[in-house]
Amino acid sequence: MPCYNGHNYCNTCIATHIKTLLADAAVKTVFPIRCPECTWPIQDHTAEKVLTKEEMEGLWYWAKVFQEVPTVKPAPNT
Numbered sequence: 001m002p003c004y005n006g007h008n009y010c011n012t013c014i015a016t017h018i019k020t021l022l023a024d025a026a027v028k029t030v031f032p033i034r035c036p037e038c039t040w041p042i043q044d045h046t047a048e049k050v051l052t053k054e055e056m057e058g059l060w061y062w063a064k065v066f067q068e069v070p071t072v073k074p075a076p077n078t
Contacts, residue, residue: 001050003040015050018042018060025063 002008009017021030032041047060 001046003035003038003042005035005038005040007035007037007040009036011050014042014046015055018047018051019055022059022063025059025066029067031064031067 001011001014017036018033021033024030033047034041044060048056051060
């Protein structure tokens, strides 16, 4: 599976790359997930080709929603 810059990866390798980054999604920002060799962001439609439906719903989409929710900052003490 090539990125726009021509870096080619097999589906298993890019799926492993994505899942490894998603494993840290609860503790650090991982989106956009990028090609291992450049700054090309991996799109939803690409992830759908290499991840199972369960991985998309339980990892990819969950992490995107989790990271898009703004962090609520406590009010300053007055």
